[in-house]
Amino acid sequence: MSPLSFFLVHPCFKALRSLLILCCFSVLIQFTLASKARHFKWEVGYLFWSPDCVENVVMGINGQFPGPTIRAKAGDTIVVELTNKLHTEGVVIHWHGIRQLGTPWADGTASISQCVINPEETFVYRFKVDKAGTYFYHGHYGMQRSAGLYGSLIVDVAEGEKEPFHYDGEINLLLSDWWHQSVHDQEVGLSSNPFRWIGEPQSLLINGRGQFNCSLAAHFSNSSSIQCKIRGNAQCAPPRLHVLPNKTYRLRVASTTSLASLNLAVGDHKMVVVEADGNYLQPFAVNDMDIYSGETYSVLITTDQNPSMNYWVSVSVRGRHPQTPPGLTILNYHPNSPSKLPTSPLPVSPRWDDYVHSKSFTNKILALQGSPRPPVHYNRQVFLLNTQNKINGYTKWSINNISLVLPATPYLGSIKFGLKGAFDHKSPPENFSNHYDVMRPPINPNSTHGSGIYKFNFNSTVDVILQNANALSENVSEIHPWHLHGHDFWVLGYGEGKFSEKDVKKFNLKNPPLRNSVVIFPYGWTAIRFVADNPGVWAFHCHIEPHLHMGMGVVFSEGIERIKKIPNEALGCGLTGKMLMNNPHT
Amino acid sequence: MSPLSFFLVHPCFKALRSLLILCCFSVLIQFTLASKARHFKWEVGYLFWSPDCVENVVMGINGQFPGPTIRAKAGDTIVVELTNKLHTEGVVIHWHGIRQLGTPWADGTASISQCVINPEETFVYRFKVDKAGTYFYHGHYGMQRSAGLYGSLIVDVAEGEKEPFHYDGEINLLLSDWWHQSVHDQEVGLSSNPFRWIGEPQSLLINGRGQFNCSLAAHFSNSSSIQCKIRGNAQCAPPRLHVLPNKTYRLRVASTTSLASLNLAVGDHKMVVVEADGNYLQPFAVNDMDIYSGETYSVLITTDQNPSMNYWVSVSVRGRHPQTPPGLTILNYHPNSPSKLPTSPLPVSPRWDDYVHSKSFTNKILALQGSPRPPVHYNRQVFLLNTQNKINGYTKWSINNISLVLPATPYLGSIKFGLKGAFDHKSPPENFSNHYDVMRPPINPNSTHGSGIYKFNFNSTVDVILQNANALSENVSEIHPWHLHGHDFWVLGYGEGKFSEKDVKKFNLKNPPLRNSVVIFPYGWTAIRFVADNPGVWAFHCHIEPHLHMGMGVVFSEGIERIKKIPNEALGCGLTGKMLMNNPHT
Incomplete structure (x- = not known):
């Protein structure tokens, strides 16, 4: 045996070689995972x-x-x-x-x-x-x-990073609402005169699964609802949440509802809210939590209850007189059968119009210590009054009396190339009449269509005060969850009635939460601040799908001049398509 | 008074002046109307x-x-x-x-x-x-x-031209069929596995009006149908045909049905067929007439019946076991009340599967003397066998075993610019196996998708033999009305079973009708001839909407090199859009 071959087959070298390969792999994997x-x-x-x-x-x-x-x-x-x-x-x-x-x-x-x-x-x-x-x-x-x-x-979190809280397992809850009428027909009704409202959803869905005309918890209900009989492999079978006793689980909750504001509760389990919209929160514990369309949360639950039982997970409607039964599924403690129904009644959800409860929850949402803090001053302040209106007899929602209609040519391209006629070049108003009475139906309900944008200086700090008002009918003011694209914003505060300059003093600049979606309560206002530091054109709108369809949104733009090259694939329609076909090197 | 002013006010001159103005106007109007x-x-x-x-x-x-x-x-x-x-x-x-x-x-x-x-x-x-x-x-x-x-x-007809027949008035009848299920859902069903057929229409419409679940002629019916109660201004009120006694009316009839082949009859009135698809026919009289989807006819009726009565106009389903009641309206003799129901029973329409009756009607359709005659010889002969098939379990229709799928980029542009990859560049087959038994379900029902085209030499004469066959189920062969874009064609003949070269001798080259739509009868063939003299890309397909949706069509092209400039507006999508955006002057 040559010295070399001896060396190669020596057990000590073999181990060394294995270790070397392992190390290389590990580095390679880390590198791959890193990004x-x-x-x-x-x-x-x-x-x-x-x-x-x-x-x-x-x-x-x-x-x-x-x-x-x-x-x-x-x-x-x-x-x-x-x-x-x-x-x-x-x-x-x-x-x-x-x-x-x-x-x-x-x-x-x-x-x-x-x-x-x-x-x-x-x-x-x-x-x-x-x-x-x-x-x-x-x-x-x-x-x-x-x-x-x-x-x-x-x-x-990125490889090597850690979340600021501990959990043993994770459960995903994507919440939505569901209608039996086709969306095409809903759209026609909403844009018809006479107006046809879509009504309340037929069902609430958890991970795309709900039960129409039956209840998993019928035996607790004093209504006439019947017990669901669902085959195990049915598309509507509830997505049971399997847990082990005495562990902590992170529930990742997102609401993509079309209309419904929701309340989520897990029977007999406290929820500790730790994240909202991708930002860490100062943890706080609740028995139930509200979630508006467009919002996401992480909540921690600890499976410290009687392990021989299963527990209800219940989702119910907030802010509108509910005509939709709660969406239900089961928290299934191992090794109980997942089909074993909980023996305790459904968690008590707050009354649909208990706004005190909702506001109490909302006010607990504060940034985790060490989170980015907002600039102390704003450069521009924009007031956005949302009102329900009529345009030529059609029912609409408007912002400062303009109901948004989207143009055929996407703004990103038409602004970048300075195309004339792609949208209303007059900027929409930044304020509304001082005399507007937000507590009553509009005196003059007529508004107009518009497609103008709010253009912000790059890197400027913008405050937006979202002002709610009475809708067309007396004593009606609805919840509107607003969502901003392209940014997180700080939620500086909420208030009742009409915003006044005095309210600025009450703004929370210390630990306001960063979010991308925020609610305006009925007859109230919500103030947010963000830095216009992301070149692009960004929708800011009510996340209620029919409200947006009826014009309840605005469009922000900033720093377009900093965008170098927009891919043609995004621009091949309307006036940008025309321009590029006639003169591609603009 | 000066001689001039005397001249200007002289009555004779006034008359002359009026006449002059009239003449000028008339010429002007004629000129305007001319084109x-x-x-x-x-x-x-x-x-x-x-x-x-x-x-x-x-x-x-x-x-x-x-x-x-x-x-x-x-x-x-x-x-x-x-x-x-x-x-x-x-x-x-x-x-x-x-x-x-x-x-x-x-x-x-x-x-x-x-x-x-x-x-x-x-x-x-x-x-x-x-x-x-x-x-x-x-x-x-x-x-x-x-x-x-x-x-x-x-x-x-152009100003100064005359139709080759006389009539006193004109009535328009646009016939269609109607489903209560949305077309979106129909499309999903047709392209699902398991396949979901759209079923028979709920109603037949005359000028967009029909009656579901009731009959205008309930009192003649021995079925359980109830008498319609329709308010006069209802959108579904039958479009009554108002006529004067002892006049001749031209009924312009078009069928835009999605599925149904129809039979039209006017109670107690003969119909004289004089035009089909924009071409004059040798007039012939019938008691009822068939009309397939995509066809149009003009028929003359003379109001020579008892003028104190009204008469039924009735439309019923041919070629499929009807589950749809006849579409009805009323021929209303002046001065009878338009609401006065006819006292005679509904015109007897032929049994749905009385193909002898249908073929007899079809064979009467011949060109008016003096109409353009077809070239005596063809340059190219294409056989198109239509079969019902399966592709990966999905139910389809195919032509020579290829089920048409339309590409994202319109052919007209992609052929004009010679773009690679826009569609299958292999031409589809021009024939099918000699051994194919058209009387039985396919032995191998599998076919494939395709987007290839038939390219014809400009000005060449093309014969197409459309060959029907048995569908997937035993003893089923359906009617397919085929429509050609961009051309009229001569219908050279129809036959039973499989076309053979001997059938060429039976072709009618003397007075074949010019049409743009033609039927293939169950288990039969239809032969057409046209001249490829219109630069463009032209669909040729079964006019039954769900059949086309399931792939029952082919695409013809000719003389693209003669097309100078296609407007960009028609090309701003897919690969042509991409090309024009990158290099607009190609």
Whole structure:
């Protein structure tokens, strides 16, 4: 045996070699994990599906509803090749809560950030998920979110980073509401004269599953609801949450409802709220929590209850007289049977109009110590009064008396190229009459359509005061959850009645939470602050799908001059398409 | 008074002056009428409507259903500025029967002649109606025709020209079928596995009006149908045909049905058929007439019956076991009340499967003497076998074993610019196996998708033999009415079973009718001849909407090199859009 071969077969060298290979692999894996591109090939199409045990047509992805969950790590690049397999409809997908830093064309808003993807076409969404948190994605064209085009997007902390709280397991809860009337018909009704309201949802869904006309908890109900009989493999079978006793679980909760504001409770279990919209909170414990459309939360529950029982997970409607039974599923303690129904009654949810309860919850939401703090001063203050209105007899929602209509040419391109006639070049008003009585129906309910934008100086600090008011009918003022694209904002405060300059003093500049969605309570106001530091065009709108459809939104833009090259794929329609076809090197 | 002023006021001169002005006007009017551009501004949108007394959502134009009737004179230019007011769907309109000589981009076929018009966009259709006749228009994207997107297009003879028959008045009958299930859901069902057939229509409509679940003629019926109670202004009130006694009326009949083949009869009145698809026929008299989807006819009726009575106009289903009651309205002799129901029973329509009756009618359709005659020889002969098939478990229709799928990029542009990868560049087969047994279900039912085209030499004469066969089930062979875009063709003959070369001898080259639509009978063949003299890309397909949706069509192209400039507006999607944005001067 030569010395070399001796060396190679010597057990000591063998171990050394193994270790060396292991180390190399480990470094390689770490490197790969550190910042990974995660590729997805998706096809959007209609499916027959029974979300609430009643067969209907839903908009799904790759043959499933809800769409697949994206799971990534902070710093990863998400690449979704989205092919439109609808028959005659365009489609886009918005990545709700992802700021799209440097990729404003990937925000997935029809008429704002891109042209819609037409049938049989493919568009590649490529964007970075820079911040860990609980997010989701959904259609942002017409009312395609309501049609079922949504799914979860979960970003874990980057490799080597740690969450500021401990948990043993994780459970995902994507909440939505569901109608039996097709979204196409809903759209026609909302834009008809006489106006036809969509009404309350038939069912609430947890992870796309609900029960129409039956209740899992019928035996506790004093109504006439019947006990559900669901086959185990039914599409509407409740998604049972399997847990081990004496562990802590992170529930990742997101609401993609079309209309409903929700309250979530887990029977006999406290919830500790630790994250909202991808930002850490000062932890606080509650028995039930509100969640408005467009919001996400992480809450921790500890499975410290009697382990021989299962427990209810219940979702019910807030802020509107509920005509929809609660959405239910079961927290299933191992090794109990997942079909074993809880023996305790449903958790008591607050009365739908108990706004004191809701405000109490909302006021507990504060940033975790050490979170970024807002600039002390604003550069610009914008007041946005939302009112219900009439335009030529059609019922609309307006902001400062302008009801948003989106143009055929996406703003991102038309602003970038300075195209005339793409949208109203007059900026919409930044304020409303001092004399407007927010407590009564509008004296003059008429408003006008508009497509103008609010243009902010790059890096300026903007305060927005969202002002609620009485709707068209006496004594009606609704909840509106507003969502901002491209940014997180600080929630500086909430108040009752009409905002006044004195209220500025009450702003919380110490530990306001960072969020991308925030509620305005009936007859109240909400103040937010953000830094216009993300070049792009960004929708800011009520996340209630029919309200947006009826014009309840505005459009912000900043730093467009800093955007170098928008991919043609996002611009091939309307005036930008025309311009590029005539003169491509503009 | 000066001699001049005397002259000017002299009555004789006054008369002369009036005459002069009249003459000038007349010339001016004649000139204007001779070749006029007729402008229309249309908005396509969804409406709540009750076509058959049951409220539904229909696709209408300018708030009406069916769309407005276009009336023009031969030689006129039609200009339709079409704005898409749908929420998320593209749209196009096909001008059925108009050959689009020199304007192939205005044929209104999605994926073939143009990119779809997206919501809020406007496309201008500008084309010449060169030939008098009865036509119609309809959506040609997805199944939007079935959704209600259709209307009449009537071209009168040019000023100074005369029709080869006399009539005193004219009545328009646009026939269609109607489902209560939304077209969106129909589309999903047809493209699902398991396959879901749309079933028979709920109602037959005459000028967009029908009656579901009641009958105008209930008192004659031995079924349990109830007498209709319709308010006079109801959207489903039958469109009564007002006539004077002892006159001759031209009924212009068009069928835009999604599925149903129809039989039309007018109680106690003979019909003299004089025109088909914009071409004059050798007149022939019948008691009832068949009309297949995509066909148009003019028939003359003489109001020579007892003038104190009204008479039934009845439309019933042919070729499929009818589950739809007849569509009815009333021929109303002046001065009888239009609400006075006829006292005679419904005209007897032939049994749905009495193909002998249908063939007898079809064989009477011959060109009026003096009509253009076909070239005596063909340059190319194409056999098209239509079969029902399976592709990966999905139910399809195929032609020579290829089921048509339309590409994202319209052929007209991708062929013109020689773009690679826009569609299958391999031409589809021109024939099928000699051994194929058309009388039995396919031995191997599997077929494949394809998007290839048949390319014809410019000005060549093409014969197409359409061969019917047994569907997937035993003893089923259906009627298929085929429609050719961009051309009229001569119908050389029909036959039973499998076409053989001997059948060529039986071709009618003497007085074959010119048409744009023709039927293939169950287990039969139909032979047509046309001259490929119209530069463009032209669909040739079964006019049954769900059959086309399931792949039952082919695409022809000819003389693309002769097309100078296709408007960019028709090309701004898919690969042509991409190409033009990168390099606009190709």
